[in-house]
Each structure stands twice: as C-alpha cells, then as structure tokens.
Amino acid sequence: MIFTKEELERYSRHLIIPDFNIEGQRKLKAAKVLVVGSGGLGAPLLSYLVAAGVGNIGIVDFDTVDESNLQRQILFTVDDVERPKVEAAAERLRKQNPFVNIKTYNTVLTSQNALDIIKDYDVVADGTDNFPTRYLVNDACVLLNKVNVYASIFRFEGQASVFNYTDKDGSVGPNYRDLFPSPPPPGLVPSCAEGGVLGVLPGILGSLQANEVIKVITGIGETLSGRLFLFDALSFETRTLKIHRNPDNPLNGENPTQAELIDYEQFCGIPTQEEKSKVKEISARELYELIEGKKDFQLLDVREPYEYDIANLGGELIPLNQIEEQAERVASNKQVIVHCRSGKRSQQAIKQLEKKHGFTNLYNLRGGLLAWAEEIDDRVAKY
Structure with missing residues (x-):
C-alpha cells in the first residue's frame, strides 16, 4: 500500500504513534467500511473515518436533508436542505479528504438489496434509528460474516457495541439478536423524530463508533465485542454491561432456524x-x-x-x-x-x-x- 507525500503529511499524527504507525495506516487505507445512515450518528462517524484515512467508504441513505436535521447532523448546512443526504455528505467528505473513495447508495436498505450491498465491505457501521433496519443490518452481517459496529441514541442516552466480531482466538462474539432477541412492541420506543435527542449526543456516540471501527480494522486495543457501553449525557454516568452468546439465537445459536433475510417490518410488528x-x-x-x-x-x-x-x-x-x-x-x-x-x-x-x-x-x-x-x-x- 503506497502513500503519497501529501498523505504521509496528512496522517503524520497517526504514523508517530508506536502502536499504530505506518502499518495501522495501511490497514485503514485498504479497508472498506459501509455506513448505514448519514444522519445524527452517521455524520460524525463518517467525518472521523474519512479524516482518519479509511480508504473506501460506502454510504447508504434514502432521506433528504431537513431543517430539523441541522441541530445535530453536522455534515450538512442550510444550503443542503432538500438535497439527498448521500449526495450532500459525499460532496462534503470528498473536500475533507480527497484520498478516500466514497460510494453512495441513495436507496432504502431492504431484505432484497442488503446482502448485495454489504458483501463488498469489511465492516458495517449501523447509524440507523429504527428497529427493522437494525435487525436487517445485524442479520445480513451475521449471514455474510461481517463485523457490525452499532450505536443508538434517544433523548439524553446512548449505547454502543461491536457485534459479530471474530477475536484473535477465532471466537465469534455476540450479535444484536443476542442482546435483543425480539423487538419492543411498535410505538413503545419513539424515534428521535418523535421523542427528540440532545444535539451533541449523536456526536459523542458517532465518534465512539468511529473509534471502534478503527480498532476493528487495525487490530489495536480491545473492541466493545461482548460488551454494551451505556452513556447518560445528563448525569455523565457510564456503564459497560457484558453480553453473551444466546444458544437460542436463530442465526448462529445451537440450532439455527434462519438462513436468509426476512420481512423485518413484519418481524417488528410494523403495520403493512x-x-x-x-x-x-x-x-x-x-x-x-x-x-x-x-x-x-x-x-x-x-x-x-x-x-x-x-x-x-x-x-x-x-x-x-x-x-x-x-x-x-x-x-x-x-x-x-x-x-x-x-x-x-x-x-x-x-x-x-x-x-x-x-x-x-x-x-x-x-x-x-x-x-x-x-x-x-x-x-x-x-x-
């Protein structure tokens, strides 16, 4: 993996870290990361991955920029309102780092296209805000043996983890279905659009996601695999809970019953x-x-x-x-x-x-x- 003089200058603060150095930067440049959602979580996540020099980034989002997004989605400005998010995000990110390849998918991620899109990437970062897509992303990652770096936010609280990660001993860590075997009843947990979110909170959790993605790619440190990080912005309290594999997991438990993607709207009780x-x-x-x-x-x-x-x-x-x-x-x-x-x-x-x-x-x-x-x-x- 060859770096230009400009790249070496850009990433110099990485290169002088003893445990990171040029080898870590090479791994970043060779990596392929898919970010699902370019909103509250996706904006800081994408910004830091691009700044860090992740060589190939895909962005999946079907939405357009709304004025209400600007309170927290820092990739966008008032000039981007009503533009497709992937288009506005890609334009801004390419200016941030021209050495990164960015591919956009201006579409809804569905059971029909998820496997085709995700299969070309090493790591998936889930920045979505609804349960059907979270289960879809998780299941596709498990079926394709991809790492899923997860985060979610609501009002003043956030959580993050790393799912389906294979450690150095070859053991596969838990996934989203081990943590949440079934979704909550429809309407019980409002979306950010319905329940609100403190503007800085997705910035904090999205940055933590970027940190985990970089650790997964480079192999430095210990990832959040097998752990769920909880953050309360009001009290500034954090907790880290252990997550274990569930033998009844339908995807990779002791007796798997699901070998393909399903109707996630129906699974989550969303009315047809x-x-x-x-x-x-x-x-x-x-x-x-x-x-x-x-x-x-x-x-x-x-x-x-x-x-x-x-x-x-x-x-x-x-x-x-x-x-x-x-x-x-x-x-x-x-x-x-x-x-x-x-x-x-x-x-x-x-x-x-x-x-x-x-x-x-x-x-x-x-x-x-x-x-x-x-x-x-x-x-x-x-x-």
Missing part, C-alpha cells in the same frame, strides 16, 4: 400498507375545511405536553400513553380527528381505542402536523 389503510384517515385540507365550515367534530392531539406548548391546532390534548385510561374524554357521538406530529402516534391511538373501547368514529390526520404545515400553515413546522 393494507393494515394501515384500515384506519380511517382525513387529509390536512379536509380538516381545514371542517374547521372553516365550523363543523361539529372533536380534534384530539396525542403528543406530549411540551410539544403542544410549542405548536398546536387547538385540539384537546391526551398524550398517547394516557389515551386508554382517558377514553371517556373521547367523543363517541361525532367525528373525532386524531393527530400527532407525523401521523404515527395518532394511528396507534386510534387502534388502541378501537380495539379496547370499540370506537368507530375516529379519523387519523394523514401526515400529522407536518402535513398541515406543508399544505395549510407552515408556522406549526418550526419545532
């Missing part, structure tokens, strides 16, 4: 399009016409009080986690429009009320306040 369509919906425009026409209906907001204080449509507030115990406040003799920020929590609220209390007059505001901001009044989107 057909199931979603069973919930009656109303558009933002239709709601606006009901309000302007002074029709008799109830508007129900199932977000949290702090969200309501920031922006609301004047509806009655009953947070999702209180909806069943306060069902008597929901009208049964007229149309009830239920909404949240994006339409996910309100859909869940409707299903709970219909199943437990037999309501038949509930309608979900399709797209929630985000749709209202897009179609009717953009002032409610500024939170």
Whole structure:
C-alpha cells in the first residue's frame, strides 16, 4: 500500500504513534467500511473515518436533508436542505479528504438489496434509528460474516457495541439478536423524530463508533465485542454491561432456524400498507375545511405536553400513553380527528381505542402536523 507525500503529511499524527504507525495506516487505507445512515450518528462517524484515512467508504441513505436535521447532523448546512443526504455528505467528505473513495447508495436498505450491498465491505457501521433496519443490518452481517459496529441514541442516552466480531482466538462474539432477541412492541420506543435527542449526543456516540471501527480494522486495543457501553449525557454516568452468546439465537445459536433475510417490518410488528389503510384517515385540507365550515367534530392531539406548548391546532390534548385510561374524554357521538406530529402516534391511538373501547368514529390526520404545515400553515413546522 503506497502513500503519497501529501498523505504521509496528512496522517503524520497517526504514523508517530508506536502502536499504530505506518502499518495501522495501511490497514485503514485498504479497508472498506459501509455506513448505514448519514444522519445524527452517521455524520460524525463518517467525518472521523474519512479524516482518519479509511480508504473506501460506502454510504447508504434514502432521506433528504431537513431543517430539523441541522441541530445535530453536522455534515450538512442550510444550503443542503432538500438535497439527498448521500449526495450532500459525499460532496462534503470528498473536500475533507480527497484520498478516500466514497460510494453512495441513495436507496432504502431492504431484505432484497442488503446482502448485495454489504458483501463488498469489511465492516458495517449501523447509524440507523429504527428497529427493522437494525435487525436487517445485524442479520445480513451475521449471514455474510461481517463485523457490525452499532450505536443508538434517544433523548439524553446512548449505547454502543461491536457485534459479530471474530477475536484473535477465532471466537465469534455476540450479535444484536443476542442482546435483543425480539423487538419492543411498535410505538413503545419513539424515534428521535418523535421523542427528540440532545444535539451533541449523536456526536459523542458517532465518534465512539468511529473509534471502534478503527480498532476493528487495525487490530489495536480491545473492541466493545461482548460488551454494551451505556452513556447518560445528563448525569455523565457510564456503564459497560457484558453480553453473551444466546444458544437460542436463530442465526448462529445451537440450532439455527434462519438462513436468509426476512420481512423485518413484519418481524417488528410494523403495520403493512393494507393494515394501515384500515384506519380511517382525513387529509390536512379536509380538516381545514371542517374547521372553516365550523363543523361539529372533536380534534384530539396525542403528543406530549411540551410539544403542544410549542405548536398546536387547538385540539384537546391526551398524550398517547394516557389515551386508554382517558377514553371517556373521547367523543363517541361525532367525528373525532386524531393527530400527532407525523401521523404515527395518532394511528396507534386510534387502534388502541378501537380495539379496547370499540370506537368507530375516529379519523387519523394523514401526515400529522407536518402535513398541515406543508399544505395549510407552515408556522406549526418550526419545532
């Protein structure tokens, strides 16, 4: 592996570390790392991998840059809003280090394409924010015998680990399914878009991911394989828990039952399009016409009080986690429009009320306040 004079100058602070030196830098330059997600975790992760000189980096992301991303996704600027994230990220990263090869995948990672994309890489770094993709990335890495460097964040807390790592003795460490054999019920754990996240937290966890990726590639130090690192940004407390292989793991336990990728939306209990369509919906425009026409209906907001204080449509507030115990406040003799920020929590609220209390007059505001901001009044989107 040959370095130019410019590269040697760029990486000089690595080269003078006795336990790293030119051999470690050669391993970085030869490595191929796939980063899934270029958002909160992916932004610092990609920045430090590129700066460190990882020679070949792939980026998978289907999303576009939104103004709400700029609070924590430090790869992007206001000029990138509405651009594909992989496009904006690659442009910025190439300017950061022209000696790194960057390949982009502007697509959703699915059971159909995951194996084809991941097979060409040595290490996968998971920067996703949803359970179906986490299980998909994990399973693909196990099936392809790839290392999975994992992190996740929520509000003020984060965690990180290294999955499916083969140590110097040839022993394979635990993977995500050993830690979480099954996903939580849908809606129990909100995404960052629904629950929020302290802006600096993904920077901390994404940097830790980059550190683990570099250790995996170069072989220096001890990775987080077999351990789960927990970080609380408010108390500045950390814990490290041990993780063990689960003999019942369906992928590589004592009696494996899964040899291919599955439907991860179904596995995580995410409603199919057909199931979603069973919930009656109303558009933002239709709601606006009901309000302007002074029709008799109830508007129900199932977000949290702090969200309501920031922006609301004047509806009655009953947070999702209180909806069943306060069902008597929901009208049964007229149309009830239920909404949240994006339409996910309100859909869940409707299903709970219909199943437990037999309501038949509930309608979900399709797209929630985000749709209202897009179609009717953009002032409610500024939170």
